[in-house]
Amino acid sequence: MDLELTRRRVIVTGAGTGIGRVTAEAFAAEGGHVAALDIDETALGELSTGTGSIVPVTADLSTEDGCREAAAAAIDDLGGVDVLVNNVGAGAVRTFDELTDADWQRTMDLNFMSYVRMSRSCLPQLRRSEGTSIINNASDLGRQPEAVPMDYSASKAAVLAVTKGLARAEGPKIRVNAVAPGPIWTPFWTKPGGFADTMAEFHNMPPEQAVEHEMSLRQLPMGRLGTPEEVAKVIVFLASPAAGFVTGSVWGVDGGSVRGLL
Incomplete structure (x- = not known):
């Protein structure tokens, strides 16, 4: 199936390993031109380009300046942007009592505010293109929190709220969706x-x-x-014209972990 992503300009955050890495390579395999953002310069140098291209951009996306500078560099390298995949994130298993204010802040800065900041930086360019979209990588824990890790769950619930809000704010020009993976065997x-x-x-x-x-x-x-490939395939589909009537949605790639109806 041709997903019509040839020459589409794609930014993927957290692209050095795991879901982000496989997603960047999947877009390149479809003929897309990808800017791969990650703090790990060595990991970015090991990406496979497929039939498209991948430009590595080393960046610390836990800060406002890091996001703004990385987005500007990626857009400059690609000559614009058609698809933004917000994927970067980190987490650790800690009880509520163990979490300090600094822990909460670090989690929210990387897992949530990087999505806000990257979207803010890319939206002016996305609005100038046709068939554009944002895909946010959330988590099943954003919809069905467990006792641990609570800070991670909260950051992903916030991602889902922004996904829904941006879909309404930017429609019909830009489609905004989220994937909500369950446990995926990655370096994470x-x-x-x-x-x-x-x-x-x-x-x-x-x-x-x-x-x-x-x-x-x-x-x-x-x-x-699950595997990173199983999540990446859904992300690539959501960015394609095949998902042209899909926006404001949350796609669970979770092995059935979420038991609720919503």
Whole structure:
């Protein structure tokens, strides 16, 4: 199926690893021209371009200046922007009592305010193009919070609220949607100090056993963690003309973790 994304100009944040990396490569494989933003310059240098192109942009998106400068550099490299994928994020398993004000601020700056700041910086260019869209990477925890990590859940719930609001504010010119992944096996989980390690501390188990225990508690119908490719395919679809009547939506790629109707 031709998704008609050839030569589309795409910005992907947090593109060095995990879902962001696979998403950037998926757009390039469709013939898109991608600006890949990440704080890890080495990881950006390892991206595969496919039939399109990928321009690496090293940036710290946890700050206002970092977002503004990265967006300007990406737009300059691409000659504009047609699709913005807000994906960058981080999290750790900490109880409510363990979370300090500084922890909350760091989480919100990267997981939520980077989305606000990148969208603000890109909207003037998006409004000048046709068939433009924003896709925000949220989480099943934004719709169905668990006891931990509460700061992460709150940041993702805020992402969903902005997704809905921007869809109304920018329609019909710009479509704005979100994906809400469940547990996805990426470096977000596997890196030192990532979800698996902090979950191991929380459950007092080895990392792999702690992850399996957590999945059993969540009672996933699919019985496994997802893959970055499974999320990236939905993001690319939402950016394409095939999703031309889709806006203000939240697409769960969660293995059935969310049990509510909404």
